[in-house]
Amino acid sequence: MSNLYEVLPSVSEDDVPVRKVTIRVNGESLSAVVEPRLLLAHLLRQGFKLTGTHTGCDTSNCGACTVLLDGQPVKSCTMFAVQADGHDVMTIEGLAGPSELHALQEGFKEEHGLQCGFCTPGMMMTSKALLDENPNPTEDEIRWALSGNLCRCTGYQNIVKAVMWAATKLQDQ
Amino acid sequence: MTAVDEIKIGGMGARRRRVEDNRFVRGKGNYVDDIVLPGMLHMEILRSPLAHARIRSIDTSKAWAMPGVRLVLTGETMAARNLAWMPTLSYDTQAVLATDKVRFQGQEVACVIADDPYIAKDACEAIMVDYEPLPPIVNPMQSLAEGAPLIRDDKENQPDNVIYDWEVGDKGGTDRAFAEADLVSKIELHYPRSHPSPIECCGSIADFNRSTSKLTVYMTTQAPHIIRAAVALVAELPEQMIRIVSPDIGGGFGNKVPVYPGYVASILASILLERPVKWIEDRTGNLISTGFARDVYLHGELALRKDGRILGVRMQTTADHGAFFSDAQPSKFKIGLMHSAFACYDIPNAHLVARGVYTNKAPGGVAYRCSFRVTEAMFFQERMIQAAADDLGMDQAEFRRINFVRDDDFPHRTPWGFLTDSGQYGKCLDVGLEAIGYQDFLKQKEEAAKRGRLLGIGISTMTEPLGAGNSREYDILGIKMFDSAELKIHITGKALLRTGTKSQGQGHETTWAQIVAHELGIPAEDIFVEEGDTDTAPFGMGTYASRSTPVAGAAVAMVSRKIRAKARKIAAHLLEISEEDVEWELGRFYVRSQPDRGVTIQECAVAAYSNMPDGMEPGLDNTAYYDPPNLTWPFACYIATVEVDPETGVWDVLRLVAVDDCGVRINPMIVEGQIMGGLTEAYAMANMQFITFDAEGNCIGSNFTDYLLPTAWETPGFELHEVVTPCPHHPIGAKGIGECAAVGGPAAFVNAVIDALKGTGVRNIDMPVFPDRVYEALQTGKDVSGAPPVRTA
Numbered sequence: 001m002s003n004l005y006e007v008l009p010s011v012s013e014d015d016v017p018v019r020k021v022t023i024r025v026n027g028e029s030l031s032a033v034v035e036p037r038l039l040l041a042h043l044l045r046q047g048f049k050l051t052g053t054h055t056g057c058d059t060s061n062c063g064a065c066t067v068l069l070d071g072q073p074v075k076s077c078t079m080f081a082v083q084a085d086g087h088d089v090m091t092i093e094g095l096a097g098p099s100e101l102h103a104l105q106e107g108f109k110e111e112h113g114l115q116c117g118f119c120t121p122g123m124m125m126t127s128k129a130l131l132d133e134n135p136n137p138t139e140d141e142i143r144w145a146l147s148g149n150l151c152r153c154t155g156y157q158n159i160v161k162a163v164m165w166a167a168t169k170l171q172d173q
Numbered sequence: 174m175t176a177v178d179e180i181k182i183g184g185m186g187a188r189r190r191r192v193e194d195n196r197f198v199r200g201k202g203n204y205v206d207d208i209v210l211p212g213m214l215h216m217e218i219l220r221s222p223l224a225h226a227r228i229r230s231i232d233t234s235k236a237w238a239m240p241g242v243r244l245v246l247t248g249e250t251m252a253a254r255n256l257a258w259m260p261t262l263s264y265d266t267q268a269v270l271a272t273d274k275v276r277f278q279g280q281e282v283a284c285v286i287a288d289d290p291y292i293a294k295d296a297c298e299a300i301m302v303d304y305e306p307l308p309p310i311v312n313p314m315q316s317l318a319e320g321a322p323l324i325r326d327d328k329e330n331q332p333d334n335v336i337y338d339w340e341v342g343d344k345g346g347t348d349r350a351f352a353e354a355d356l357v358s359k360i361e362l363h364y365p366r367s368h369p370s371p372i373e374c375c376g377s378i379a380d381f382n383r384s385t386s387k388l389t390v391y392m393t394t395q396a397p398h399i400i401r402a403a404v405a406l407v408a409e410l411p412e413q414m415i416r417i418v419s420p421d422i423g424g425g426f427g428n429k430v431p432v433y434p435g436y437v438a439s440i441l442a443s444i445l446l447e448r449p450v451k452w453i454e455d456r457t458g459n460l461i462s463t464g465f466a467r468d469v470y471l472h473g474e475l476a477l478r479k480d481g482r483i484l485g486v487r488m489q490t491t492a493d494h495g496a497f498f499s500d501a502q503p504s505k506f507k508i509g510l511m512h513s514a515f516a517c518y519d520i521p522n523a524h525l526v527a528r529g530v531y532t533n534k535a536p537g538g539v540a541y542r543c544s545f546r547v548t549e550a551m552f553f554q555e556r557m558i559q560a561a562a563d564d565l566g567m568d569q570a571e572f573r574r575i576n577f578v579r580d581d582d583f584p585h586r587t588p589w590g591f592l593t594d595s596g597q598y599g600k601c602l603d604v605g606l607e608a609i610g611y612q613d614f615l616k617q618k619e620e621a622a623k624r625g626r627l628l629g630i631g632i633s634t635m636t637e638p639l640g641a642g643n644s645r646e647y648d649i650l651g652i653k654m655f656d657s658a659e660l661k662i663h664i665t666g667k668a669l670l671r672t673g674t675k676s677q678g679q680g681h682e683t684t685w686a687q688i689v690a691h692e693l694g695i696p697a698e699d700i701f702v703e704e705g706d707t708d709t710a711p712f713g714m715g716t717y718a719s720r721s722t723p724v725a726g727a728a729v730a731m732v733s734r735k736i737r738a739k740a741r742k743i744a745a746h747l748l749e750i751s752e753e754d755v756e757w758e759l760g761r762f763y764v765r766s767q768p769d770r771g772v773t774i775q776e777c778a779v780a781a782y783s784n785m786p787d788g789m790e791p792g793l794d795n796t797a798y799y800d801p802p803n804l805t806w807p808f809a810c811y812i813a814t815v816e817v818d819p820e821t822g823v824w825d826v827l828r829l830v831a832v833d834d835c836g837v838r839i840n841p842m843i844v845e846g847q848i849m850g851g852l853t854e855a856y857a858m859a860n861m862q863f864i865t866f867d868a869e870g871n872c873i874g875s876n877f878t879d880y881l882l883p884t885a886w887e888t889p890g891f892e893l894h895e896v897v898t899p900c901p902h903h904p905i906g907a908k909g910i911g912e913c914a915a916v917g918g919p920a921a922f923v924n925a926v927i928d929a930l931k932g933t934g935v936r937n938i939d940m941p942v943f944p945d946r947v948y949e950a951l952q953t954g955k956d957v958s959g960a961p962p963v964r965t966a
Binding site: 035037038045049050051052053054055056057058059061062064091092093095096101105106108109110112114115116117118119120121124142143144146147148149150151152153154155156157158159160 | 190191193194195196197198199200201202204206207209291369370371372373374421422423424426455456457677678679680842843845846849850851852853854876877878882884885886888890891
């Protein structure tokens with residue numbers, strides 16, 4: 001069962017082609033009709049109303065827009081929505097389980113791994129991809145994995161602790 | 174029955190986990206760009222590509238013709254409504270949209286409001302502006318040169334590019350001290366232009382409702398009440414019909430204090446179109462046009478006796494303010510609190526001369542965890558101290574120690590007129606030296622040198638004034654800098670607290686509740702904290718310059734005490750004793766002679782609605798306003814050890830030890846978070862963050878590929894320690910802390926690198942201490958300056 005979202009009103013010239021895309025977002029099949037140049041980040045935020053994914057720059061540096069595309073972390077500001085057609089996307093809204101938070105969400109809270117919260121969704125999505133691949137990372141491995149996600153508030157030290165907390169919890173489960 | 178356990182209920186000292194996190198970790202924050210209003214339109218800004226140019230004409234016809242475009246604004250259309258210029262918080266004027274000239278690259282020239290942000294951007298590109306280039310000024314020396322082009326030819330009585338000349342201190346006494354000195358240590362340096370760059374850019378949604386005549390603006394602002402007053406002034410709208418809502422803010426750091434042209438334009442557009450108008454800037458707009466930080470030059474001198482005592486200090490500073498003087502700075506001093514420098518040292522004579530100039534760059538200067546130029550003051554101080562110790566051939570730690578204000582010498586009046594009330598500077602230094610293993614490191618450094626390795630250690634010690642500010646000396650547009658708190662205790666003893674502060678990550682929803690829990694014994698989780706909406710929040714001057722705990726935190730304590738005083742009367746009534754026989758312990762009142770007989774604060778709350786003493790007004794609500802008697806004086810010692818690679822100039826941080834005294838800590842976990850954030854910004858400024866300009870006035874540093882922010886990979890780890898000296902005048906003994914590490918940190922890193930180069934003849938390398946600058950210094954044995962270039966043709 002797919003949900004069709006209205007055309008995003010971004011057509012500025014009469015002969016701009018539009019495309020229908022269908023993306024499995026957080027396990028749910030969503031469709032939209034979009035211009036080819038519409039960024040995935042904007043489809044998620046304005047189209048599908050999933051505003052947990054943020055944008056913080058225009059040069060693909062900050063990583064606030066990080067989502068998982070088929071399980072891999074990608075910067076959704078550097079992808080067109082049409083490129084995600086037929087793929088799986090996980091956003092921060094899909095991280096928690098049906099009745100409880102993901103270990104990363106708990107870990108960030110426990111270890112004070114966030115302050116303003118703006119980089120946090122991107123940090124957690126990248127962290128999830130890391131832990132999926134490397135369940136017991138070292139501090140260096142965590143810092144390297146997160147080097148594409150900028151934070152201005154925390155100084156990263158507590159973010160590293162948060163990821164380690166989550167790694168421990170996931171291994172205990 | 175006994176008192177409740179303060180840590181268990183989340184009182185002061187508890188490492189209470191944050192309430193805010195519940196929504197942030199779920200991606201359910203409510204930032205300005207997340208908000209959607211029915212019928213909302215989108216605004217984009219067209220910016221000038223040139224740093225200095227006359228505008229010959231603007232052709233907007235193609236933009237108007239595009240489908241989905243609703244409105245195009247230019248300086249001319251703003252001028253027709255007297256809105257092309259707006260007053261700044263420093264009593265200057267700033268262009269909202271350029272009319273005659275553009276005065277910096279990136280300046281706002283036109284706005285398009287359209288159905289969709291993509292259309293608005295397309296339409297901006299279709300606007301044709303005919304510019305006549307003028308020679309740009311990128312450097313204060315150029316500004317002041319004979320025959321320099323006049324940047325502010327829009328102003329009457331502005332014959333040159335000087336904004337202010339200001340001085341403070343005793344010139345005569347200082348000159349005499351220098352004449353008597355055994356040695357004078359001099360240094361010239363530039364604190365480069367930087368930018369706070371929170372991850373969330375600035376933006377607003379203006380919503381003018383014609384039927385109610387009410388204007389609501391959702392805005393990324395650290396100071397909603399100041400904005401309400403400013404909008405009332407600029408837009409000439411009645412203040413009670415203006416509502417400013419600051420929802421979740423993705424980082425501020427002073428970047429979200431000024432009133433930006435985008436806000437004003439979005440408000441006008443909403444009024445004209447009678448629909449909500451959203452403006453969210455992109456990162457380029459943020460870096461190229463919004464409030465930058467620093468960009469001050471120093472010529473500094475210390476008069477020294479050969480035994481190491483400092484007899485006097487002279488500072489000459491030149492501040493590059495860009496094209497408009499728009500500092501949000503509440504002191505009466507033109508260069509902010511620059512003269513708080515050297516407050517931790519006992520120096521008898523001091524003189525500061527400060528000049529501010531216009532250049533063809535974005536306006537600003539006071540921002541980025543700076544406490545109104547205290548970052549500059551303390552960086553200059555510790556660089557001067559380092560140079561002086563080296564010039565005397567003295568140990569860095571000992572030189573500081575013998576010049577510190579002694580523990581028993583408070584209150585202490587500095588030669589520039591500040592009054593410090595308490596401090597244990599020697600102890601703070603000792604904790605730092607012990608933690609870093611000072612003597613061992615010096616030995617290690619010596620051994621390493623024999624094998625050609627360059628190790629260095631840098632110390633930075635300081636005390637700084639936080640908590641603006643007392644009404645005698647501080648105001649913004651004449652409004653005094655008090656803050657207030659409103660506390661309502663509901664029937665079952667749960668509470669609602671509102672303040673005029675606005676967290677951008679500092680965790681007020683968590684920490685203000687801890688203060689109430691401390692005062693009243695109500696569990697923190699039973700206290701709901703709200704801030705940011707001027708319709709409901711009691712008056713406050715906002716959150717910046719680390720002022721919230723010192724001022725608003727005090728107001729929270731005071732309002733809690735007012736409530737406790739009323740509850741005491743209710744308790745006496747319930748216990749059927751006279752008020753004199755009532756005692757208090759956390760969470761309950763009891764009979765002095767029979768401690769087992771008591772009533773909880775919650776029982777008093779119920780009684781306030783159901784069983785009042787005769788003659789007493791029902792309910793248990795109150796408001797408190799707090800005008801701080803003085804600023805608070807946290808102090809710190811930061812010590813960095815580094816290794817410099819002589820072949821590449823790259824330097825790595827080996828360790829960073831931070832010792833902070835911010836008085837009583839409400840939530841130690843949050844305090845540590847603030848310190849680590851500040852240290853990271855200190856590292857960033859010392860190592861890589863740089864906004865500069867080429868000779869044409871092109872901004873180099875207007876995106877994240879040029880303006881480098883440290884990632885998790887480069888950022889060092891931090892070792893935190895504490896000293897606790899309660900603030901003698903603050904109701905809970907707390908001081909500000911948010912900015913301390915950004916203030917004191919940079920000098921620790923730079924001093925460490927310079928120390929590693931000791932013996933080469935290099936006394937200064939300007940920040941950012943890039944590898945190529947270190948390499949050049951090593952090759953030439955000369956200082957390396959970072960000031961922007963001047964066109965020689």
